[in-house]
Amino acid sequence: MSPARVRILFCGVGALGSTAATLCRNLPATLAFVDFDRVEAKNLASQAYTRQAVGRNKAEALRAQLRTFYGIDSQAYPVRLSETNIAELAAGADLLVDCLDNIAGRTVILEYAGRAALPSVHAGLAADGTFGLVRWGERFVPDAEDEPGQATCEGGEHLPFIGLVAGRLASIIAGFVRDGTRTDALVTPAGG
DSSP states (O other), rough: SSSEEEEEEEOSSSHHHHHHHHTTTTTEEEEEEEEEOOGGGGGGEEEEEEEGGSSHHHHHHHHHHHHHHHOOOOOOSSSSOOOOTHHHHHOOOSSSEEESSSHHHHHHHHHHHHHHOOOEEEEETTSSOOOOOEEEEEGOOOOOOOOOOOOSSSGGGGGHHHHHHHHHHHHHHHHHHHHHHOEEEEETTOOO
């Protein structure tokens, strides 16, 4: 990528997405967030939200926090990502960042990115906290969660590891913004 400002669309701003997006706040980029979900009190243990965000839409809450705490303007789309709206949401994006936790959403992103020749990077955590993965679309194959709707980051149990994976994702996004580098990572609790 060039040093010009790019637009990055974070799809899913739960544990990984909210933390990585916050870490990307200093990039020469316009950050945009899509998430239909609301912040719940239980999310505060593992996601980058404050108590004041409880009850608010996650995309809108993250936009407000970046503006309030860091003076960063961003965009929020409080909707569920789908095949019918991804083209509109991704319009003008230079990078799609997949932090969703379900195969249906991941597939929508991967397929749209392929059709639109748009770079996509995908990040996820194993439900048991044994590993995290960051992989570019051309090398990513989505897999189903062990149980539909399975939570991967409840209760803050894996909070340091969530931070480690989100930090690696943010670093990989920064490399792409800086010079187009597309690095993959397999992250374990011991580092990597």
